[in-house]
Amino acid sequence: MKDSNSKPWRPFTANCCSVEDQAVFGNFSRCRPSRSDFSKNIAPLPSFRRLSFSSLSRSSSTRINEDLAQSFGPDLLDFQLSELRAITQNFSSHFLLGEGGFGTVHKGYVDDNLRAGLKAQAVAVKLLDIEGLQGHREWLAEVIFLGQLRHPNLVKLIGYCCEDEERLLVYEFMPRGSLENHLFKRLSVALPWGTRLKIAMGAAKGLAFLHGAEKPVIYRDFKTSNVLLDSDFNAKLSDFGLATMGPEGSNTHVTTRVMGTYGYAAPEYVSTGHLTTKSDIYSFGVVLLELLTGRRAMDKTRPKTEQNLVDWAKPYLTSSRRLRCVIDPRLAGQYSVKGAKEIALLALQCVSLNPKDRPKMPAIIETLEGLQHLRDMAVTSGQWPASPKASRSVVSAAKEKRENGAKIYWKNSPVTHSAKS
Numbered sequence: 001m002k003d004s005n006s007k008p009w010r011p012f013t014a015n016c017c018s019v020e021d022q023a024v025f026g027n028f029s030r031c032r033p034s035r036s037d038f039s040k041n042i043a044p045l046p047s048f049r050r051l052s053f054s055s056l057s058r059s060s061s062t063r064i065n066e067d068l069a070q071s072f073g074p075d076l077l078d079f080q081l082s083e084l085r086a087i088t089q090n091f092s093s094h095f096l097l098g099e100g101g102f103g104t105v106h107k108g109y110v111d112d113n114l115r116a117g118l119k120a121q122a123v124a125v126k127l128l129d130i131e132g133l134q135g136h137r138e139w140l141a142e143v144i145f146l147g148q149l150r151h152p153n154l155v156k157l158i159g160y161c162c163e164d165e166e167r168l169l170v171y172e173f174m175p176r177g178s179l180e181n182h183l184f185k186r187l188s189v190a191l192p193w194g195t196r197l198k199i200a201m202g203a204a205k206g207l208a209f210l211h212g213a214e215k216p217v218i219y220r221d222f223k224t225s226n227v228l229l230d231s232d233f234n235a236k237l238s239d240f241g242l243a244t245m246g247p248e249g250s251n252t253h254v255t256t257r258v259m260g261t262y263g264y265a266a267p268e269y270v271s272t273g274h275l276t277t278k279s280d281i282y283s284f285g286v287v288l289l290e291l292l293t294g295r296r297a298m299d300k301t302r303p304k305t306e307q308n309l310v311d312w313a314k315p316y317l318t319s320s321r322r323l324r325c326v327i328d329p330r331l332a333g334q335y336s337v338k339g340a341k342e343i344a345l346l347a348l349q350c351v352s353l354n355p356k357d358r359p360k361m362p363a364i365i366e367t368l369e370g371l372q373h374l375r376d377m378a379v380t381s382g383q384w385p386a387s388p389k390a391s392r393s394v395v396s397a398a399k400e401k402r403e404n405g406a407k408i409y410w411k412n413s414p415v416t417h418s419a420k421s
């Protein structure tokens with residue numbers, strides 16, 4: 001659990017319903033995937049004539065419930081707080097799955113005893129500690145985005161609850177939790193190389209789907225804790241509270257709201273607020289580096305020069321000899337040498353300082369596809385063990401998470417507009 005001191009600083013947001021809201025949520029039916037996606041696995045999107053983010057932000061909980069129910073119909077369930085209390089034993093710590101910056105997540109179970117016709121299934125209930133309008137906006141963004149977007153690599157939102165000041169979200173339960181837990185929790189079994197590739201591919205497909213929509217969706221908070229895993233290690237993206245509709249043409253989005261998480265956010269985004277799908281590509285590159293090295297994007301427990309993964313790893317990525325020194329020692333040489341080299345180069349491209357040099361998601365998927373069947377294991381080709389210098393320092397995973405998961409916020413209230421890149 002995160003301690004209360006690590007809570008992100010929240011800015012005072014005088015103008016919560018800025019122009020951005022109109023552009024982002026005002027006409028949600030524009031957020032349509034391409035035709036080819038439709039034919040595969042995408043549920044048709046409802047029409048959102050009544051659902052305006054700006055007006056919903058200001059509405060009473062009764063009005064919000066009415067609007068959401070009318071817009072989503074039976075696709076998304078509006079739960080009562082009492083129902084969610086019942087299925088989580090009053091949000092008991094025994095049912096706690098984890099805790100993020102916005103509250104705790106508890107396991108529950110729903111079936112048709114709770115609601116007639118409800119499919120029996122385990123669920124994850126996120127109890128948002130919303131602290132005012134800012135948290136409400138993120139809750140609403142999550143409902144609106146995930147309520148409409150359906151894809152095998154996006155976590156499924158089953159329902160929501162909006163009662164007085166309470167805001168909750170009900171997701172499908174992901175039995176293997178987050179990628180973060182598997183990569184960095186000391187007690188977890190090391191993820192095999194093939195599983196890491198499978199996860200990278202699943203997450204890439206989720207991002208490609210978002211970016212490939214007619215009006216691209218920028219995910220904005222791509223990181224290992226938001227990549228959830230089902231029982232077969234299929235990856236699904238969660239947490240759309242920060243997602244935003246992308247700019248069209250040469251416009252880039254300038255935002256002054258929450259930005260993402262230290263270590264994952266693209267440098268141009270941190271310094272200027274300019275937001276494009278290429279910001280997500282940067283974060284994807286950081287996650288590739290985490291998969292490769294077993295190190296966190298930002299690790300304050302390490303010496304200064306090693307704290308930022310991208311800065312530390314870059315010099316190692318272009319030489320096979322140096323690369324083997326930074327491969328996750330928990331893999332114990334059970335990784336494809338060629339595959340690791342390709343991932344390193346791909347990651348390097350993704351974290352290019354110039355966003356234009358970063359690849360697009362389809363190219364990333366193509367590269368990853370080519371690596372799935374490589375079997376040239378380092379341990380059998382004499383490339384392991386590598387230098388002991390690279391071994392992971394032994395630190396408490398809980399301490400790491402507490403110190404490294406900080407979100408980035410802008411200090412000023414939001415003034416948002418589109419700008420030419």
Ligand SMILES: Nc1ncnc2c1ncn2[C@@H]1O[C@H](COP(=O)(O)OP(=O)(O)OP(=O)(O)O)[C@@H](O)[C@H]1O
Nearest residue numbers: 097098099100101102105124171173174177178225
């Ligand atoms: N649908 C789910 N199924 C199973 N476990 C989940 C689910 N959603 C979240 N969790 C667990 O709860 C933890 C907390 O999730 P949450 O999204 O609230 O925070 P976070 O991603 O760790 O941090 P942040 O607030 O910075 O996004 C996750 O790391 C994961 O272990």
Ligand SMILES: [Mg+2]
Nearest residue numbers: 100225226239
């Ligand atoms: Mg999360």
